[in-house]
Amino acid sequence: MIDKRVQLKLAGLMLIMLGIIYSWPNIQNSIAAYVPIRYVQVEGAFQYIDKQDIKMKISPLVQAGYFSVDLKAIQQSVMSLPWTESIQVQRIWPDRLKLRIYEQKPVIRWQGHSLLNERGEVFKPVNIDRFQSLPVLYAPDEQRQQLLQVMYGLGVSLQDQGLYLAEFSVNERQSWLVSMENGLTIQLGRHQPLEKFSQLIKALIVSGGELVNKMMYVDMRYPNGYAVRWRENEKIDW
Incomplete structure (x- = not known):
């Protein structure tokens, strides 16, 4: 049999524990009040993120205190x-939060x-108008x-010929259309477009930069060659 004094002690201990459990939210708030977050350290290389926006986002949340945040x-x-x-967010004792933020890099x-x-x-x-200098991709979302990886490859090959990619479009029928910053448009079609593009690059190398600059439109969909539309008022010397 358990001694009555032991029973009383156990009962008292249980009452104390129940009291702590019942009042824990108040205790937690008290701890938070005594251990506030005094500093928020923000790390990262920002070109577009405004630190004021970060402050507005997290200010209400850090009021919870060091342990409760x-x-x-x-x-x-x-x-x-x-x-x-x-x-990445971490607590640093005794009163600091550290935020390491990585910014998006538009390509x-x-x-x-x-x-x-x-x-x-x-x-x-909010405002993407300032990124008009970036090339644009139109394609099915899936x-x-x-x-995007294909576009990288096209861009590198074209730059080697002094051309700069402005737009790459793939429609629902999988037909490829490529446009340059100088206004040249290349229709690659939907049958073996990468092979057609390789043939085009070889043709551009043979043609030379001066002749390429006179081209307005190149249609690579022909099985044994391609068609060229020249810019207006351009004299072509063969």
């Missing part, structure tokens, strides 16, 4: 900024209204990442 909520809040690619415009990063992920900042 919801790190996941802070991550989600900062990730809602369109220029945030990823974020091309997507469908004319969004941007793609180097992994082919879509993001849409082919976005694959065609």
